[in-house]
Amino acid sequence: MIKPVWLDGDKVIFVDQLRLPVEESLVECRDYQSVATAIKTMVVRGAPAIGISAAYGLYLASKEAAELSKDHDDFRRFMDEAADHLAKSRPTAVNLFWAIKRMLAKYEEVASQDFATIVSVLQKEALDIAAEDEKMNYSIGEFGHDLILPGSGVLTHCNAGALATGGYGTALGVIRAAYEKNKDIHVFVDETRPFLQGARLTAWELKQDNIPFTLITDNMAGYFMKQGRIQAVVVGADRIAANGDVANKIGTYSVAILAKEHGIPFYVAAPVSTLDLSIASGDEIVIEERDAAEVTSWAGIPTAPEGTQAAHPAFDVTPNRYITAIVTDRGVIHPPYQTGLQRIVKEDA
C-alpha cells in the first residue's frame, strides 16, 4: 500500500517525491522545521498529504516542547511558533491550515495536563488524521466509481493519488475503485508541467497497481478528447470555495474548458476537509507563485536561454460552471454547489 508519509517512533518518514520515479528513497525528519522544509520543497505534496505532514510536524513539536519547556506557558509558545512556521510552508492548501487548526484545538483540550499526556494525545490525533484521510478516500472511491462507465478513457491531471493523501487517493481513488470494479478503463495521465507530478508520481502509482495508462504531455489532452479516446476527467482539489469553484494544480482550468468543449464530464474528487466555505468564490483564493527557475530548467539543465523571464503560478481556479460533479467522502454533489456543499458540511455537526 503506497503512503507518502508515516510515523516511525519519533521520526516522520517521507517518500522523497522529488526523486521519484528515478529513485525510491526516504527522507527522515526529527523536528517540525525539517517537516516544514519537506512541505516547502515538495518532498511531499498534495493537499491532504500536506495536512497529514503538518499534523505529524506538530506532534514532533510537542515532543520537543515537552523536553525544552519550563512550564505550560513555554509549551504554548513553542506550539504557537511551530504552528506559524508550518502554516507558512505552502500558501494554497486549505488542508494544511485545517490540520494545524485541528491539532491546536486538540492541544487546547489537554493544554493544562502533564506534558507526556499532551504529547501522547497529539500523537494519536495526528495518526487519526492520517487514518481518517485514507478512509475518506475509500469512501470517495466508493461514491465516485459509478461515474466512470465501463470501457472509459479517463484523463487525470497532476497527482491526486495515494502519494498526495493518507493513501488510495482522491481522483486516483475514484480511478482505482472503478478499475477494481472491472470497469476495463484506460487512464490518460497529463505529465503536468513544470513539476511533472503526472509523469513522475501518477504514472508510478498506476504502474505499481497495474492499471493501464498512457502518459501524455499536457498539450495533448485536447487531441485525445477530439479522437474520442477520453470519456471522463477526474482531478483532485487543493481548495473548494462555497460556490464550488475549485483551486487545483495549474492546468486544471484548461483541462476543464477542453472537457466542456468536447462534452466530456469533468469531476473533482476531494474530501470534505478540502471545502473552505469561508470563501464565497475562487476569486478569493491566493494563488501561490513558485520559483520561475522550475519552468526554465529541468533536472538542473536549462530549457530556456539564460536570463529568461518565466511565470510559475502553481495553481489555477476552475469556476463551478465547468464542473459536472464534486465527489466527496460523504457523497456526490451536483450543481448548484452552493446549497449542496453547505448541506454536506452541516452533516458534520
Added chain:
Amino acid sequence: MIKPVWLDGDKVIFVDQLRLPVEESLVECRDYQSVATAIKTMVVRGAPAIGISAAYGLYLASKEAAELSKDHDDFRRFMDEAADHLAKSRPTAVNLFWAIKRMLAKYEEVASQDFATIVSVLQKEALDIAAEDEKMNYSIGEFGHDLILPGSGVLTHCNAGALATGGYGTALGVIRAAYEKNKDIHVFVDETRPFLQGARLTAWELKQDNIPFTLITDNMAGYFMKQGRIQAVVVGADRIAANGDVANKIGTYSVAILAKEHGIPFYVAAPVSTLDLSIASGDEIVIEERDAAEVTSWAGIPTAPEGTQAAHPAFDVTPNRYITAIVTDRGVIHPPYQTGLQRIVKEDA
C-alpha cells in the same frame, strides 16, 4: 539576422536546433542523406525551413549525381532516389513535398542539358526558394501586424520564427512587425512540450531581438487568458486544408479552444506554400507519431517510470471554426476560408 540553414559552397549548414539554447553550434552536411537525417532528427524543424533544407538537399544530390552519373538516365535515377529519401524524412510538412516538387520541376526543365548547367540551375532554384520564403515572411508581417493592437499580450505556441523559416518567421514575423511598429506588446511563449521549441527556440529568438516576453508552461495558457493578460494568439501552420483546417504543432488545437472560450482572436500565419487545397479538410491530414521516448525523458533523464507507455502525436488539427483569420504573404483571409483560400491561390496563376 537569424537563419536556420544556408549554403556555404558545397556544404549545407544548419544551426543545430537540438542544442539551442544551451549551445549555439552548427551542423555541416555534404550530401543529401545527411540533410535528410538533419530533418528527421529535428536539427532543423518548422515547415518552411524543412522545405528550404530539402531544396538544398536536392542541390547537393545534383552535385553528387553530376560526379557519379555515366549518362542522363543515371542522373535522373539518382535525383529520383534523393527526392524519395528526402520526402520520407518528415510526413506532415507540406512544404517538404512542395519544395521537392518544385526542385524536380526545375530539374525537368533542364534535364537534357549538360550536368554542370543542371547543378547550377538547381543551386539557383534552392537559393530562390530560401530568399522567397524570407521575403514572404516580411509580407506576412506587413499584412498581419495590424491585427495586433498596441499594448497587447500575444500568445504563441511552438516556434514559427526565423529558425522555422527562411528568416524573420511567420507567427513571429507578425509579432516582430507589430513590435517594430512600436506596438508595445508582450509575448507569452508556450514552452511547447515535449520538444520545448517555445522555451528553447522562440525564447532564444525573442531574446536576440529584445522583444519582451514571459515563458510559460503549456498548461498555463488558460490561466493567463482568464487573467486578461492575453489579447491575441498567433501561431504558424504545417499544413492548411482547402476548408481552412490547420495542422500545426501538438497543443495548437487546445490553445485555439482556450482562445475561443475567452473571446480572444486566434490567428494563423503561414505562406501560401503551406496551403494544400488538394485536401478538402483536416481529417485527411496524417498526423506524425514520433518516438514516445521524447515524452518519457528529457535530456536523457527519465521523467516517468521505466517502461511507461506514452503517446507522441507531433501535430494536431485545428478546425477552421476556431480560426479568426489566416495571415498569408498575399493578405489576410477571413472566413469562409473555402472561397478565400481558393481565390488567393488562383492569384498565383
